[in-house]
Amino acid sequence: MATVMQKIKDIEDEMAKTQKNKATAHHLGLLKAKLAKLRRELLTPSTKGGGGAGEGFDVTKSGDSRVGLVGFPSVGKSTLLNKLTGTFSEVASYEFTTLTCIPGVITYRGAKIQLLDLPGIIEGAKDGKGRGRQVISTARTCNCILIVLDAIKPITHKRLIEKELEGFGIRLNKEPPNLTFRRKEKGGINFTSTAANTNLDLDTVKAICSEYRIHNADITLRYDATADDLIDVIEGSRVYIPCIYVVNKIDQITLEELEILDKLPHYCPISAHLEWNLDGLLEKIWEYLDLTRVYTKPKGMNPDYEDPVILSSKKRTVDDFCTRIHKDMLKQFKYALVWGSSAKHKPQRVGKEHELEDEDVVQIIKKI
Ligand SMILES: Nc1nc2c(ncn2[C@@H]2O[C@H](COP(=O)(O)OP(=O)(O)OP(=O)(O)O)[C@@H](O)[C@H]2O)c(=O)[nH]1
Ligand SMILES: [Mg+2]
Incomplete structure (x- = not known):
């Protein structure tokens, strides 16, 4: 372990010494990639047991x-x-x-x-x-x-x-970097950018890829991404x-x-x-x-405003709502009636893919 830490320290020192400019960009990119790899090594629990580097406290998740x-x-x-x-x-x-x-x-x-x-x-x-x-x-x-x-x-x-x-x-x-990175069999490194791009040049991209032994890939930027962003995407698990x-x-x-x-x-x-x-x-x-509260409305009754179903902003379709209520709910699902800001009418009849918004009211209509 000490040797990995020493290597990390050496790279950090070298980065601190290296002046940041166009000529050193690819070298810095390479160092950043090396650093990311070493950090990962440090975090992967050793197979010999002990360490348990990546483990958190054993506390059960509860609540929304x-x-x-x-x-x-x-x-x-x-x-x-x-x-x-x-x-x-x-x-x-x-x-x-x-x-x-x-x-x-x-x-x-x-x-x-x-x-x-x-x-x-x-x-x-x-x-x-x-x-x-x-x-x-x-x-x-x-x-x-x-x-x-x-x-x-x-x-x-x-x-x-x-x-x-x-x-x-x-x-x-x-936000996760808005860039696509696709490995392929041949064709070398293909680097395109659809936005003004001041941080990354082809040399830097190639240096980073070579550190990961990637020789063929299509990389497309949709914004001014940095070397760190590219490394994050290659490394994954961020x-x-x-x-x-x-x-x-x-x-x-x-x-x-x-x-x-x-x-x-x-x-x-x-x-x-x-x-x-x-x-x-x-x-x-x-x-x-950024939670979404959804109130259920049983047929012929008032909505239950006391006990909303809480969905995350990324998973807030009617499908997600049903899954949260009961695991068999989807099997019986015919359509849903929705009141609130996601609805065009009062109520709007929607399918499973409909995205709900905060404080919507939903009534599920089941198949008979
Ligand atoms: N003046 C002042 N003191 C505070 C405030 N909040 C906490 N303290 C004091 O700061 C000290 C540390 O508070 P803790 O809540 O134990 O701090 P902690 O972050 O949990 O500390 P560790 O568990 O050791 O990491 C105590 O003496 C508190 O009374 C505050 O708002 N103002
Ligand atoms: Mg404490």
């Missing part, structure tokens, strides 16, 4: 969505879990108070959101320091990550934590997770400092201890989870 608290020690993660969920997780002024994953539940707008308190992580976590890897593996399973920062030193800590998560294949507040930077302990900074933090994108300043802006945070979590 999962949110994880990640941050340095003593920033107030446990305090926040306690205030938001009423669950007890020990709070103390010393570091590494929390040693395992403590789940709690928030009920918000009819949805059950599982909130995970996690041990503090430190720099180098992804490379095996502390419980870092377990924490980050668990973070990978979340639908939204809250990076909790201390208001006294938010920005430097933010960078360090992002680096840890990124090294583990987590991409924050980012997760794209929305993230909120929760700046805690704002009771310890000035109003002027708070105003700056408040304007940064994806930031949410709070004081967990004094319960300042927890409603604002909940609203932001809701927004970032």
Whole structure:
């Protein structure tokens, strides 16, 4: 293991020394690809047992969505879990108070959101320091990550934590790269771009591909993709997770400092201890989870507004709705009546492929 870590360090050093310009682009691309491969090596659990590098905490998923608290020690993660969920997780002024994953539940707008308190992580976590890897593996399973920062030193800590998560294949507040990469039998490397493209040139693309021993492939960019984006697509197994930077302990900074933090994108300043802006945070979590509430309407009855079916924004067809209600529902499905913003009429008669929207009302008509 030490040798892989040493190789990673050597490459990182070389990258830091290399000036970024047109002439070095392909060399940097090559180094990035080497780095990605080494990081993967580090994360793949060894067959000899032990290590268990890629494993998170053994906490059962429950509820409609999962949110994880990640941050340095003593920033107030446990305090926040306690205030938001009423669950007890020990709070103390010393570091590494929390040693395992403590789940709690928030009920918000009819949805059950599982909130995970996690041990503090430190720099180098992804490379095996502390419980870092377990924490980050668990973070990978979340639908939204809250990076909790201390208001006294938010920005430097933010960078360090992002680096840890990124090294583990987590991409924050980012869409999967809009590029196609197709391997083929022959014909060499074919590189086309349908958008203005300033980051990647054919030499760099070829250097990256050769590092993966790929000699024939069609690559098409639809936006200004970077070498990192291309490597992400070749590597696969990346997760794209929305993230909120929760700046805690704002009771310890000035109003002027708070105003700056408040304007940064994806930031949410709070004081967990004094319960300042927890409603604002909940609203932001809701927004970032992008859930769809669907109310069921049994025939001849009023919709059940108390207990919505919660769907994710990516899986919210009538088909997904039926599957969530009962596994045999689809067999009996004839059509559905939909009221709400996804419906053109009141109600609209739709099939299984129809995409539902937040707060739609649905009645399923079964075959007789
Ligand atoms: N001033 C201030 N202190 C806070 C706030 N929230 C938490 N604290 C204090 O910060 C210390 C650490 O809080 P914890 O909730 O244990 O922090 P943690 O992030 O869970 O720490 P680890 O489990 O060690 O990673 C405690 O002394 C808390 O009382 C806050 O909003 N303002
Ligand atoms: Mg804690």
